Amino acid sequence: MQQRFAVFIGAMAAGLTFATPAYVHPHVFAEARLDVSIKPDGTVEKLGHVWRFDDIFSSTVLVEFDKNADMKLDEKELTELASTINASISEYDYFQSVTLDGKQIAMGAPQHLIADFQNNQLLIIFESAPKQPLKLGKKTSFGVYDPTFYTAIDYVNDTDIHVTGVPSGCTHKVVRPDPDEAIAANQATLTDAFFNDPTGTNMSKIFATRLEIECPKG
Structure with missing residues (x-):
């Protein structure tokens, strides 16, 4: 079961709150919350994630991991x-996409990842931080996405993406890309492989809902 479950979870993504193209068919759905914490000196302290999965997937997980069959x-x-x-x-x-002025930032593994069930739904809760100190630049973005297009993790409301400690003079906003506009803007970098089979191309991030923080000085 572990290998099969890894296929499920290995496809988890986030930030995808868009009308997907016809060839994309998410099979697992989750509602999410993202909390970004910024230190007083403008460096990123941590990202906090909560993912609540749909009833069908949650039920499958329950059955598979309920070793003593007590439901x-x-x-x-x-x-x-x-x-x-x-x-x-x-x-x-961990399906995180953090960029500084367009450059991908490596994130460290969470010290603790918690799995829980509430109201018969699977919750995944964890925090992570950049591997190296990350100070806000001209544009810093935070989101999650599924490189396999298998899972849609949805920030239902803009308030589900929250940030604290934004320095004075910086602005922040939640960006929800339009799929057609995202494809048009990235047409030059999208290969035939993306259009024929987008799974594993790592380009689903162009559709991902994200938090953008812009500062006058990087």
Whole structure:
């Protein structure tokens, strides 16, 4: 089951709150919250993620990890689930996309990843920070995306993406790309492979909902 579950989780993404092109068919859905914390000196302290998965996927996970068949996950079962999820999504940098003036920023692994069930829905909760100190630049963006197009993680409201500590003089906004406009803007860099099979091309990030912070000086 671990390999099959890794396929499910290995496809998890986020920030995709768009009308996807006809060839894209997410199979797993989650509602998300993102909290970005900025230190007083303008460096990024941490990103906090909460993902709440749809009923069908949550039920599948419950059945597969409920070793004692009591229709609930005890502490040991939740720990095993969290470990499996952690190992699976680590291969995808935890589906995080953080960029500084267009350059991808490496994120460190979370110290703790929590799996929980509330109201019969799977929750994944974790925090992460940049591997190296990251100071806000002219444009710094934060989001999550699924490189396989398998999962849609949806920020239902703009307020589900929250930031604290934005320095004076900087502005921030939530960006929800229009799919057609995103494709047109990136036409030169999109290959035939993307249009024939977008999974694994790493270009789904152009559709991802994101938080952008702009500062007058980088």
